[in-house]
Amino acid sequence: MTARxxxxxxxxxxxxxxxSALETWDSVTERFGGDFQSRFxxxxxxxxxxxxxxxxxxxxxxxxxxxxxxxxxxSISTDKPAVVVVGGTKVPAEVFHLADxxxxxxxxxxxxxxxxxxxxDSWLGSIDEExxxxxxxxxxxxxxxxxxxxxxDED
Amino acid sequence: MTARxxxxxxxxxxxxxxxSALETWDSVTERFGGDFQSRFxxxxxxxxxxxxxxxxxxxxxxxxxxxxxxxxxxSISTDKPAVVVVGGTKVPAEVFHLADxxxxxxxxxxxxxxxxxxxxDSWLGSIDEExxxxxxxxxxxxxxxxxxxxxxDED
Numbered sequence: 001m002t003a004r005x006x007x008x009x010x011x012x013x014x015x016x017x018x019x020s021a022l023e024t025w026d027s028v029t030e031r032f033g034g035d036f037q038s039r040f041x042x043x044x045x046x047x048x049x050x051x052x053x054x055x056x057x058x059x060x061x062x063x064x065x066x067x068x069x070x071x072x073x074x075s076i077s078t079d080k081p082a083v084v085v086v087g088g089t090k091v092p093a094e095v096f097h098l099a100d101x102x103x104x105x106x107x108x109x110x111x112x113x114x115x116x117x118x119x120x121d122s123w124l125g126s127i128d129e130e131x132x133x134x135x136x137x138x139x140x141x142x143x144x145x146x147x148x149x150x151x152x153d154e155d
Numbered sequence: 156m157t158a159r160x161x162x163x164x165x166x167x168x169x170x171x172x173x174x175s176a177l178e179t180w181d182s183v184t185e186r187f188g189g190d191f192q193s194r195f196x197x198x199x200x201x202x203x204x205x206x207x208x209x210x211x212x213x214x215x216x217x218x219x220x221x222x223x224x225x226x227x228x229x230s231i232s233t234d235k236p237a238v239v240v241v242g243g244t245k246v247p248a249e250v251f252h253l254a255d256x257x258x259x260x261x262x263x264x265x266x267x268x269x270x271x272x273x274x275x276d277s278w279l280g281s282i283d284e285e286x287x288x289x290x291x292x293x294x295x296x297x298x299x300x301x302x303x304x305x306x307x308d309e310d
Binding site for chain 2: 139
């Protein structure tokens with residue numbers, strides 16, 4: 001959901017096959033709009049090797065051991081698609097080598113989700129929610145005090 | 156841990172009393188340095204009301220229903236301490252009214268932790284890890300390929 005909110009077009013889940021995660025993401029997209037895809041990948045490393053060989057995408061690996069994001073982000077091309085690898089403790093060492101950029105959002109331990117958000121925000125800039133999340137059933141209107149939601153699905 | 160990594164001085168846990176969370180945070184601080192405090196608050200709403208009345212702190216509430224962060228952040232004073240309220244679905248409506256600023260990091264559903272990271276990064280700017288996290292036993296050295304960690308606690 002964080003990937004989606006910060007401008008990603010797709011999330012690929014690896015590791016434990018968790019259908020409820022995919023269902024949640026698809027349900028959020030259905031309600032809040034846009035064209036966000038999600039799928040499970042059985043063999044993430046073979047998939048990543050193939051993508052790496054193709055040379056058609058940039059592989060960014062977010063890790064607390066990588067280069068500082070504030071200095072690295074400007075060197076990452078926005079001309080071709082990128083896959084951003086985030087994971088818990090079990091990311092295979094090979095990912096460090098397949099990655100075009102190993103990037104840390106701070107060299108302190110925190111959260112993969114937080115790192116992804118800060119990275120996407122600094123790489124892509126702010127998302128134009130109006131154009132990115134079209135076809136929404138529910139739309140939150142920014143408010144100083146309280147919840148304002150437009151629900152266009154109330155029949 | 157995200158609050159700590161992005162420059163907060165303290166985390167106050169409310170809701171479920173979870174000693175293991177506090178232990179983890181203290182352990183990270185011990186290993187990775189700095190002077191980050193953590194505690195559980197039994198009565199978060201009374202505490203927040205008191206802080207609000209004192210007028211000595213700024214209360215920022217992160218919520219997907221709030222005002223856009225990119226336009227709001229410049230108006231938040233950095234001259235006095237702030238408490239940043241983040242929570243799941245159970246944040247009482249009163250928080251909207253106690254807050255000096257109700258701020259959304261995007262009006263899309265995502266993650267409280269991601270919102271906190273992006274907010275702190277945009278409000279405080281990048282942290283100088285050298286000066287913020289002194290006295291560390293372990294220090295990660297930014298690297299292009301692989302893990303480089305200095306462990307000063309190896310006797």
